[in-house]
Amino acid sequence: AQPLLIVRNLKKHFAVRGQALEKTRKYVHAVDGVSFSVPKGKTLGIVGESGCGKSTTARLIARLMPADSGSMVFDGEGVDEFGGIRLKEFRRNLQMVFQDSFASLNPRLTIAETIAYGPCVHGMPKAAAMQQAHALLARVGLEPAQFASRYPHELSGGQRQRVNIARALAFDPRLVILDEAVAALDKSVQAQVLNLLQELKAERQLTYLFISHDLHVVHYISDYVMVMYLGQVVETGPVERIYGQAAHPYTRALLSAVPSMDPERRTQASPLAGDPPNPINPPGGCRFRDRCPHADPVCASHAPILLGLPGEPAHQAACHLNDPASGHPAALSEVQS
Numbered sequence: 001a002q003p004l005l006i007v008r009n010l011k012k013h014f015a016v017r018g019q020a021l022e023k024t025r026k027y028v029h030a031v032d033g034v035s036f037s038v039p040k041g042k043t044l045g046i047v048g049e050s051g052c053g054k055s056t057t058a059r060l061i062a063r064l065m066p067a068d069s070g071s072m073v074f075d076g077e078g079v080d081e082f083g084g085i086r087l088k089e090f091r092r093n094l095q096m097v098f099q100d101s102f103a104s105l106n107p108r109l110t111i112a113e114t115i116a117y118g119p120c121v122h123g124m125p126k127a128a129a130m131q132q133a134h135a136l137l138a139r140v141g142l143e144p145a146q147f148a149s150r151y152p153h154e155l156s157g158g159q160r161q162r163v164n165i166a167r168a169l170a171f172d173p174r175l176v177i178l179d180e181a182v183a184a185l186d187k188s189v190q191a192q193v194l195n196l197l198q199e200l201k202a203e204r205q206l207t208y209l210f211i212s213h214d215l216h217v218v219h220y221i222s223d224y225v226m227v228m229y230l231g232q233v234v235e236t237g238p239v240e241r242i243y244g245q246a247a248h249p250y251t252r253a254l255l256s257a258v259p260s261m262d263p264e265r266r267t268q269a270s271p272l273a274g275d276p277p278n279p280i281n282p283p284g285g286c287r288f289r290d291r292c293p294h295a296d297p298v299c300a301s302h303a304p305i306l307l308g309l310p311g312e313p314a315h316q317a318a319c320h321l322n323d324p325a326s327g328h329p330a331a332l333s334e335v336q337s
């Protein structure tokens with residue numbers, strides 16, 4: 001499939017408070033050169049520990065904050081060139097659903113009014129917007145006769161998240177970014193909402209960016225997976241490759257920390273020890289080397305770059321073990337095993 005979204009070399013750093021002089025000011029490189037694409041109608045899952053830059057990446061794409069640098073192409077057109085009406089259209093085409101379903105709903109509006117609100121602001125007549133809101137409520141499994149006039153505090157967490165999904169759909173978007181969208185829900189409710197998302201994706205040819213720390217959920221919903229560590233992409237590829245033949249030691253460690261996802265063949269997996277290093281002063285070379293069981297001096301002197309794996313260019317990893325030319329003593333045998 002054609003890519004709906006292409007992101008190139010996205011960067012964002014934040015100044016650390018308390019550093020008055022520009023010379024001594026320190027920065028957190030929250031997103032440090034992230035590139036990827038999402039094919040139309042597919043789901044890209046983004047995983048990594050908290051603070052790895054997943055949510056910042058999402059906010060930069062949605063233009064909720066400006067990037068320092070980088071470029072985006074949406075459906076074949078450069079987003080950075082969008083201005084005025086076109087930028088508004090891009091914003092409608094891209095909707096987000098966040099984790100905190102309660103805080104994101106206006107407590108003074110009924111849920112039908114909440115869903116109708118955005119389209120009204122964008123010029124849809126109120127009656128049409130309310131009619132659409134009722135239809136969307138029915139579609140997300142909330143019977144309008146029973147739910148339309150309720151207020152957010154009268155709903156369960158799962159129901160509120162269905163309202164947030166309906167509200168996103170009211171703009172008829174092409175891309176929906178789901179940032180920990182099912183994280184606050186009980187397992188059984190989570191499964192229902194995930195199934196709803198899958199149905200809606202097929203019906204409306206939606207493309208999803210699905211951000212989650214839950215590797216089971218990402219396995220279930222994703223077509224492709226991208227693993228981030230300290231603001232960078234360390235591995236990306238088709239979901240079955242990432243879950244079955246992870247090539248980066250960080251990905252293997254993440255997966256092995258989830259017991260039922262540790263098939264016996266993954267013999268090189270090792271439990272993930274320690275915390276990520278301080279993002280204000282990330283180590284030189286490979287940022288994972290302090291926690292990596294395969295770290296070698298070359299990992300300190302040279303930063304690995306994302307490279308396609310032999311015979312599998314869509315599966316990419318940034319680790320010297322996967323690069324026969326890296327000089328890492330275990331590189332070749334690792335590739336062959």
Ligand code: SF4
Pocket residue numbers: 248249250286287288289290292293294295296299304318319320321
């Ligand atoms: Fe480990 Fe070196 Fe690979 Fe980094 S480049 S993940 S330190 S083996």
Ligand code: MG
Pocket residue numbers: 054055180
């Ligand atoms: Mg987050």
